[in-house]
Amino acid sequence: MNRNLILGGFLSALVLLAALTSFVWTPFDQAAMNIPDKLQSPNALHWFGTDHFGRDMFSMIMVGARTSIAVALLAVGIGMMLGIPLGLAAAARRGTWADELIMRSNDLVFAFPSLVIAILITAVFGPGAVNAIIAIGIFNIPVFARVTRGAALSLWEREFIMAARVAGKGAARISAEHILPNLANLLIVQGTIQFSLGILAEAGLSYVGLGAQPPVPSWGRMLADAQTMVSFAPHMALIPGMAIILTVLGLNLMGDGLRDWLDPRLREKRP
Amino acid sequence: MLRYSLKRLISLVLSLAVASLVIFAVIEVAPGDPATFMLGLNAQPDTVAALRTELGLDLPTVERYLAWVGGMVTGDFGTSYTYRTPVAGMIMDRMWVSLPLALYALTLSTLIAFPAGIYAAARRGKPGDAVVMGATQLGVAVPNFWFAMMLVLIFAINLRWFGAGGFAGWDKGLWVGLHSLTLPAIALALPQAAILARVMRSALLDILGEDFMRTARAKGLSRRQALWRHAVRNAMIPVLTIIGLQFSFLLAGSIIIEQVFYLPGLGRLVFQAISARDLIVVESVVMLLVFAVIAVNFLVDLAYALVDPRLRQRT
Numbered sequence: 001m002n003r004n005l006i007l008g009g010f011l012s013a014l015v016l017l018a019a020l021t022s023f024v025w026t027p028f029d030q031a032a033m034n035i036p037d038k039l040q041s042p043n044a045l046h047w048f049g050t051d052h053f054g055r056d057m058f059s060m061i062m063v064g065a066r067t068s069i070a071v072a073l074l075a076v077g078i079g080m081m082l083g084i085p086l087g088l089a090a091a092a093r094r095g096t097w098a099d100e101l102i103m104r105s106n107d108l109v110f111a112f113p114s115l116v117i118a119i120l121i122t123a124v125f126g127p128g129a130v131n132a133i134i135a136i137g138i139f140n141i142p143v144f145a146r147v148t149r150g151a152a153l154s155l156w157e158r159e160f161i162m163a164a165r166v167a168g169k170g171a172a173r174i175s176a177e178h179i180l181p182n183l184a185n186l187l188i189v190q191g192t193i194q195f196s197l198g199i200l201a202e203a204g205l206s207y208v209g210l211g212a213q214p215p216v217p218s219w220g221r222m223l224a225d226a227q228t229m230v231s232f233a234p235h236m237a238l239i240p241g242m243a244i245i246l247t248v249l250g251l252n253l254m255g256d257g258l259r260d261w262l263d264p265r266l267r268e269k270r271p
Numbered sequence: 272m273l274r275y276s277l278k279r280l281i282s283l284v285l286s287l288a289v290a291s292l293v294i295f296a297v298i299e300v301a302p303g304d305p306a307t308f309m310l311g312l313n314a315q316p317d318t319v320a321a322l323r324t325e326l327g328l329d330l331p332t333v334e335r336y337l338a339w340v341g342g343m344v345t346g347d348f349g350t351s352y353t354y355r356t357p358v359a360g361m362i363m364d365r366m367w368v369s370l371p372l373a374l375y376a377l378t379l380s381t382l383i384a385f386p387a388g389i390y391a392a393a394r395r396g397k398p399g400d401a402v403v404m405g406a407t408q409l410g411v412a413v414p415n416f417w418f419a420m421m422l423v424l425i426f427a428i429n430l431r432w433f434g435a436g437g438f439a440g441w442d443k444g445l446w447v448g449l450h451s452l453t454l455p456a457i458a459l460a461l462p463q464a465a466i467l468a469r470v471m472r473s474a475l476l477d478i479l480g481e482d483f484m485r486t487a488r489a490k491g492l493s494r495r496q497a498l499w500r501h502a503v504r505n506a507m508i509p510v511l512t513i514i515g516l517q518f519s520f521l522l523a524g525s526i527i528i529e530q531v532f533y534l535p536g537l538g539r540l541v542f543q544a545i546s547a548r549d550l551i552v553v554e555s556v557v558m559l560l561v562f563a564v565i566a567v568n569f570l571v572d573l574a575y576a577l578v579d580p581r582l583r584q585r586t
Contacts, residue, residue, distance in 0.1 A: 104282075107286070108286055108289055108290065111286060111290065111561060111564045111565045111568065112290070112293075112561055112564070113519060113520070113522070113523030113524075113560045113561065113564055114523075115523050115524060115526060115527070116523045116526065116541070116557055116560050117557070119526065119541065119542075119545070120294075120297060120545075120553065120557055121297070124297060124298065124300075124301040124545075125301070196412075200414055203414050203417075204414060204416060204527050207414075207416055207527065207530075208526075208527055208530055208542070223414075223416070223417055223420065226420070227420060227531070230420055230423065230424050230428070231424065231428045234424060237417070237420050237421070237424070240417075241413075241414070241417040241420075241421070244412075244414055244417065245409070245412045245413055245414075245417075246412075248411075248412035249408060249409065249412040252408060252411065252412060253408065
């Protein structure tokens with residue numbers, strides 16, 4: 001275990017805990033408006049203060065964590081479910097037209113400015129959490145496909161794969177039984193990184209009004225609400241911003257830490 | 272070199288063709304008819320039909336696609352549904368905000384990242400390295416639109432050094448224009464600088480372990496001389512790739528930042544067009560951004576081949 005992993009794991013666990021706790025308990029009802037108490041700075045009663053409708057921001061942050069985690073996690077899921085099989089197939093059929101087709105399509109998706117396409121998708125098919133998940137998820141596919149193919153290619157050269165081939169196993173079985181388990185560490189680390197990027201992307205989409213729609217709370221929309229009030233109620237912008245930063249920071253540190261922990265050979269090479 | 276360039280060029284054209292098909296298809300399946308949207312729900316069916324004919328919406332899909340692509344190649348992006356002005360002109364106007372903003376941000380990001388990355392690599396494992404690396408960890412975690420809001424709060428509202436938003440225009444002089452783009456450019460540059468500094472550092476660390484670095488030290492160069500003369504130059508290849516990628520990212524990424532600062536750039540154009548169902552504008556701007564990304568990648572590839580002859584051998 002290393003420092004990055006401990007600190008990152010702690011921050012990530014904190015956010016996850018807040019999200020899970022919000023299902024059974026929040027200090028206040030996050031949706032309850034209470035105009036007389038509006039725009040309070042953080043205090044003993046409202047730990048993170050209140051917003052322009054007098055809603056308790058601590059409760060909103062807790063429930064908002066749910067949205068962030070759900071959107072980013074499902075987007076990573078989409079990327080893994082489609083990207084990993086594509087990458088495995090490309091590596092198994094390396095050098096053939098199938099490999100070429102998969103990798104060129106990957107390049108093409110990379111060429112699309114992800115944010116613009118995410119905005120296009122959510123704008124064309126209507127804003128909402130589901131479309132945000134799809135929009136972010138699509139751009140995770142080529143990431144996982146590329147990482148999987150790259151690592152799988154070098155595995156295919158190894159003796160134990162040769163042994164499996166000699167034993168009569170087909171490419172699909174070798175991919176599933178020998179290649180994939182050896183890629184698990186790498187994919188977990190990449191998943192953590194994509195997860196943190198997903199949190200940022202979700203916040204951006206919600207900020208411009210294309211993510212989760214009211215009444216589902218989200219950190220990005222809290223920031224959008226704060227924009228016009230930042231001069232007299234800075235806590236409205238500071239607190240959701242801190243929530244995003246600490247979550248992303250935690251996940252990134254955890255990713256770095258996991259990489260070092262799972263594969264000590266990479267320790268010296270990290271960027 | 273010619274063969275290599277030709278191959279890259281063919282793949283560039285193919286990518287653009289597929290990209291245009293995808294964008295066209297997404298817009299095609301979009302719910303909502305532009306003509307109905309423009310005239311309102313209570314419009315007479317024959318008025319709607321007349322407008323559809325006028326906009327060319329009643330033509331077969333294939334014909335409309337070809338007309339769109341053909342028009343773009345010749346510089347005619349069609350006519351905006353809502354503003355009734357040529358799309359190409361609207362895009363050009365907005366480019367005068369978005370392009371300088373992206374370049375400004377790229378310059379700032381490079382100016383911050385190079386010294387930071389070189390410093391961290393030179394002090395590898397020492398406290399200075401840890402401080403820079405910690406700062407970059409924070410830098411990549413900060414959403415740029417939130418950072419933009421904080422900049423507005425500090426430098427526009429409290430210190431009043433800058434305006435809180437809007438764009439002064441270029442006709443009042445270069446400095447006035449640059450001044451109003453400064454806060455947005457800083458907001459865009461910070462996360463990019465963090466990534467670039469990390470790339471710079473790791474590229475340098477890779478090279479510092481090479482044999483020729485030992486040779487350089489052995490022939491009597493000091494650490495500092497060896498670092499500047501040999502390592503930094505060789506680290507440029509991966510760094511230039513990232514800079515190329517970042518430019519297109521900044522161009523597209525300015526969309527959200529433009530919202531924060533109410534800048535009249537491409538991003539605001541896209542948002543207005545999306546809410547007004549002005550699909551031809553959306554299509555064209557997205558295609559243009561994709562073109563920018565693909566073209567920059569193409570140029571980076573060519574630049575590689577010029578620098579490193581070994582790459583020309585490969586496809």
